[in-house]
Amino acid sequence: MWKPGYLPLLFVASILQTPLVASMRAVTWNLRFDSRPDNIPVSQSLASLGDPLQQPAFLNGSNERPWSTRRLRVAEHLLGEGIVLAGFQEALVRQVNDLAELFGSEWSWIGVGRDDGVQAGEFSPIFYKRSAITLLSNDSFWTSNTPFEPSRFPGAGSFRICTAAHFTLASEDGPRNFTFLNTHMDDQSDAQRRLAASLLLTRARFEAVTTGGPVLISGDFNSPSTGGDSGAYSIITGAAPPVAINATFAQRFSVPDDQLPDFKMIDLRGQAPRRAVSTNFATFTGFTAPNDASDWTRIDFIFGGSNLGWTVDAYKVDPVLADDGALASDHRPVFADINI
Ligand SMILES: *[C@@H]1O[C@H](CO)[C@@H](O)[C@H](O)[C@H]1NC(C)=O
Ligand SMILES: *[C@@H]1O[C@H](CO)[C@@H](O)[C@H](O)[C@H]1NC(C)=O
Numbered sequence: 001m002w003k004p005g006y007l008p009l010l011f012v013a014s015i016l017q018t019p020l021v022a023s024m025r026a027v028t029w030n031l032r033f034d035s036r037p038d039n040i041p042v043s044q045s046l047a048s049l050g051d052p053l054q055q056p057a058f059l060n061g062s063n064e065r066p067w068s069t070r071r072l073r074v075a076e077h078l079l080g081e082g083i084v085l086a087g088f089q090e091a092l093v094r095q096v097n098d099l100a101e102l103f104g105s106e107w108s109w110i111g112v113g114r115d116d117g118v119q120a121g122e123f124s125p126i127f128y129k130r131s132a133i134t135l136l137s138n139d140s141f142w143t144s145n146t147p148f149e150p151s152r153f154p155g156a157g158s159f160r161i162c163t164a165a166h167f168t169l170a171s172e173d174g175p176r177n178f179t180f181l182n183t184h185m186d187d188q189s190d191a192q193r194r195l196a197a198s199l200l201l202t203r204a205r206f207e208a209v210t211t212g213g214p215v216l217i218s219g220d221f222n223s224p225s226t227g228g229d230s231g232a233y234s235i236i237t238g239a240a241p242p243v244a245i246n247a248t249f250a251q252r253f254s255v256p257d258d259q260l261p262d263f264k265m266i267d268l269r270g271q272a273p274r275r276a277v278s279t280n281f282a283t284f285t286g287f288t289a290p291n292d293a294s295d296w297t298r299i300d301f302i303f304g305g306s307n308l309g310w311t312v313d314a315y316k317v318d319p320v321l322a323d324d325g326a327l328a329s330d331h332r333p334v335f336a337d338i339n340i
């Protein structure tokens, strides 16, 4: 029964509680760089797809297929999942361009080649669907000792980069701003990964303090959450102290000591309702799947900042082995349904 006396209370409750209704499906996926270029255009791959009513021939997997074979599977998988935001790793510019073509004109992307800050080398690009997400600003920094110039950390196998963006997610209750950082840490240097995690944590805290909104990080950390190589994960989740970073970077992204002093990033896999977290755990399977699981590890993550402003409805890691025996990548896509 309607009781007028409750009205003021309901009103107070509704202004105190920020509604969490803006939802998006996001993904992080290391696409494996195009190590076997064959110059086949997307249009030709599409034209040579088989009769959809015929069972495909068995290719016998357990090895790497050219990107020209893998890219249609990547696009089919992601568009079928209804994603609106993607952080990719290891994409060469031709792979970025192919995905832009396959995703179509409703999508845009940001990012630069890590070797020259333009188009050379692998990108850690961010793709977003413009009907849901609007880009406000973006930049890139290198996870090295000289973060504002294309550079490699001493001892690292490659130049390493982070793509950073401010976005707005459209919702019925009005636009919601959020920050998204996407990166790929080094495969050889644990010191690089620890530095990268420290730089990202500094930047993420700065964004949390200065925007007051949610901060998300996705990436291939090239190291797991436990064991001897887990330094980067330990640092970003606040379980271990950060290492010293470049002073110019620290200055540019400094905040007062008393602002979110214990800020850290929270692993979204542990935040979704348990029934909505996929059984699949490993995110790297190599091209040996499904026969040899000895190298399988969980090294690809999505995090949310400890200042919150987000919740997670579901979290899953999808297999990428098709009936014809071919794998779309040596990593699996990691999906999160995020409300902000
Ligand atoms: C796939 O290739 C491996 C190695 O060449 C072979 O041992 C296996 O029998 C093949 N599987 C099928 C289903 O053809
Ligand atoms: C995103 O970054 C690119 C490369 O630096 C730049 O050209 C572009 O203007 C940026 N877009 C926005 C909206 O900040």
Ligand SMILES: *[C@@H]1O[C@H](CO)[C@@H](O)[C@H](O)[C@H]1NC(C)=O
Pocket (backbone or CB within 6 Å): 145, 146, 147, 148, 149, 246, 247, 248, 249
């Ligand atoms: C910090 O990074 C800036 C910009 O990349 C660079 O100019 C500066 O030399 C770096 N500082 C040190 C101590 O390496």
Ligand SMILES: *[C@@H]1O[C@H](CO)[C@@H](O)[C@H](O)[C@H]1NC(C)=O
Pocket (backbone or CB within 6 Å): 136, 175, 177
């Ligand atoms: C979102 O960001 C835009 C651009 O920086 C800003 O004008 C707007 O006030 C922000 N909205 C909120 C709710 O913070």
